[in-house]
Amino acid sequence: MARPFIKMHGLGNDFVVFDARDDEFSLSADQVRAVADRRTGVGCDQLFVMEPSDKADVFMRIYNADGSEVAACGNGARCIARLVGDGRETVRIETLAGLIEGRADGAGAALDMGAPKLGWQEIPLAYAMDTLEMPVGWGMLERPVGVNMGNPHAVFFVERLDDVPITELGPEIETDPLFPEKVNVGVAEVLAPDAVRLKVWERGAGLTQACGTGACAAAVAAMRRKLTERKVTVHLPGGALEIEWREDGHVLMTGPAEISFTGQIDL
Numbered sequence: 001m002a003r004p005f006i007k008m009h010g011l012g013n014d015f016v017v018f019d020a021r022d023d024e025f026s027l028s029a030d031q032v033r034a035v036a037d038r039r040t041g042v043g044c045d046q047l048f049v050m051e052p053s054d055k056a057d058v059f060m061r062i063y064n065a066d067g068s069e070v071a072a073c074g075n076g077a078r079c080i081a082r083l084v085g086d087g088r089e090t091v092r093i094e095t096l097a098g099l100i101e102g103r104a105d106g107a108g109a110a111l112d113m114g115a116p117k118l119g120w121q122e123i124p125l126a127y128a129m130d131t132l133e134m135p136v137g138w139g140m141l142e143r144p145v146g147v148n149m150g151n152p153h154a155v156f157f158v159e160r161l162d163d164v165p166i167t168e169l170g171p172e173i174e175t176d177p178l179f180p181e182k183v184n185v186g187v188a189e190v191l192a193p194d195a196v197r198l199k200v201w202e203r204g205a206g207l208t209q210a211c212g213t214g215a216c217a218a219a220v221a222a223m224r225r226k227l228t229e230r231k232v233t234v235h236l237p238g239g240a241l242e243i244e245w246r247e248d249g250h251v252l253m254t255g256p257a258e259i260s261f262t263g264q265i266d267l
């Protein structure tokens, strides 16, 4: 049976959204991969199913393009916030990583992404080490910062982002046994105390135009290393996000969310 969907994106990080708030609906990993396929399906980096929630306005189920189910997606959360929260005072989204709360309008959203987790077991890593300066390296990428924003990130700081062969090193780091749940790989260049440039090789999706949790993780990593102030603009290939790591420990992410088109697909 044909199922309606909404195609959305946040800074070019693109999504297929199914609304299952009023019916029973689930997807197999094969179905996710088929929908996400850019040659034969709709094509997307992530796929979301909106389900009912008794704690929030909606439960957001998240799949990567490779079929894996994951707990967090920042750009996607802004898209879901826009769909269900436009016109409301606040919007609450339940995910496997917890509750996300904020405000949305017809252009995008400002969301409280919660507090980052910084312990090695929380990233998670395979064995104990300092997550502020991990004593490991892959080619020219060395000593990352580990941050969990509801999903695992390793953030590397470099002098010149354009010199980094991220499509070569990204998959190697993503699947390294040091990361038992794999990892999202961020490579960041600090431009100024309030600006960072970032590219992200996403776990389960590859190189994306933008990664919301990646931007939060890079900002937190830069602030932990004292490279920036607590409020930064993160410039990604698809555009910019405003990130603030507040004194209460929570990370606020502000940015756009756009509807590309709607359609139907046979599953």
Ligand SMILES: N[C@@H](CCC[C@H](N)C(=O)O)C(=O)O
Binding pocket: 013, 045, 046, 064, 070, 071, 072, 073, 074, 075, 076, 151, 152, 184, 202, 203, 204, 205, 208, 210, 211, 212, 213, 214
């Ligand atoms: N694009 C996302 C992150 C999606 C999930 C990630 N690939 C993972 O596996 O954790 C974002 O905007 O945060």
